[in-house]
Amino acid sequence: MKTRIRELRAKTGITQEELAQQVGVRRETIVFLEKGKYNPSLKLAYRVARTLGSTIEEVFIFEEEELA
Amino acid sequence: MKTRIRELRAKTGITQEELAQQVGVRRETIVFLEKGKYNPSLKLAYRVARTLGSTIEEVFIFEEEELA
DNA sequence: ACACAATGTTAGATATACATAACAGGTGCA
DNA sequence: TGCACCTGTTATGTATATCTAACATTGTGT
Numbered sequence: 520m521k522t523r524i525r526e527l528r529a530k531t532g533i534t535q536e537e538l539a540q541q542v543g544v545r546r547e548t549i550v551f552l553e554k555g556k557y558n559p560s561l562k563l564a565y566r567v568a569r570t571l572g573s574t575i576e577e578v579f580i581f582e583e584e585e586l587a
Numbered sequence: 588m589k590t591r592i593r594e595l596r597a598k599t600g601i602t603q604e605e606l607a608q609q610v611g612v613r614r615e616t617i618v619f620l621e622k623g624k625y626n627p628s629l630k631l632a633y634r635v636a637r638t639l640g641s642t643i644e645e646v647f648i649f650e651e652e653e654l655a
Numbered sequence: 656a657c658a659c660a661a662t663g664t665t666a667g668a669t670a671t672a673c674a675t676a677a678c679a680g681g682t683g684c685a
Numbered sequence: 686t687g688c689a690c691c692t693g694t695t696a697t698g699t700a701t702a703t704c705t706a707a708c709a710t711t712g713t714g715t
Contacts, residue, residue, distance in 0.1 A: 520629075520630070534690085534691060534692090535691075535692065535693095536690090536691075536692095544673070544674085545673070545674060545675075546691095546692085547673085547674080547675085547693090547694085548672085548673060548674080550692070550693065550694085551672090551673090554693090557671075557672060557673085558628050558629055558630050558671085558672080559628070559629050559672075559673090560626045560627070560628060560629070560672070560673090560701090560702085561588075561626055561627050561628070561629055561632045561643070561647055562588070562626050562649065562653070562654070563672085563673090564629045564632075565649055565654055566654055569654060574644060575629070575643050575644060576642060576643060576644070579629055581630065581633055585630070586630070586633055586634055586637060602660085602661060602662090603661075603662065604660095604661080604662095612703070612704085613703070613704060613705075614661095614662085615663090615664085615703085615704080615705085616702085616703060616704080618662070618663065618664085619702090619703090621662095622663090625701075625702060625703090626701085626702080627702075627703095628671090628672085628702070628703090631702090631703090
């Protein structure tokens with residue numbers, strides 16, 4: 520899974536820490552998400568997308584093979 | 588969380604069992620999802636949405652309060 | 656009424672998302 | 686140089702999504 524979290528954070532000028540607080544998770548969780556190191560719950564994905572002013576499918580990108 | 592899984596299943600005429608097989612999970616998992624009894628992983632949400640010919644945000648609906 | 660398919664529920668086991676804490680490397684700025 | 690901030694990593698613990706199996710209920714057709 521790839522994400523545009525870092526890119527969107529840069530665009531809105533917020534840090535991992537700030538995103539974490541707004542989303543209600545720990546900063547480490549954001550680090551792992553940004554690096555695609557795990558597969559978030561749908562609710563968390565929604566929160567991140569909304570906080571970044573975007574949608575789930577724009578923020579979290581799966582390759583076809585990953586879904587098969 | 589509410590979902591349109593049942594509605595979209597009806598539209599395409601597939602059973603819980605068939606959806607489960609196509610998505611690669613157990614039927615009980617589909618039952619729980621349909622009833623909003625748990626919060627799926629993003630990857631599972633993607634698979635369900637794609638199998639139903641739709642998108643995550645159309646299939647899984649969160650109320651504002653749930654996200655806050 | 657009977658048979659069978661579809662759906663619902665429950666209990667226990669396993670995997671993993673996420674929390675927590677602690678530390679390390681990098682960058683910019685005084 | 687030094688400090689403060691941002692980012693990355695690792696280890697351990699907890700909560701919960703998902704699996705598995707078994708049984709109950711509801712619906713549908715004949």
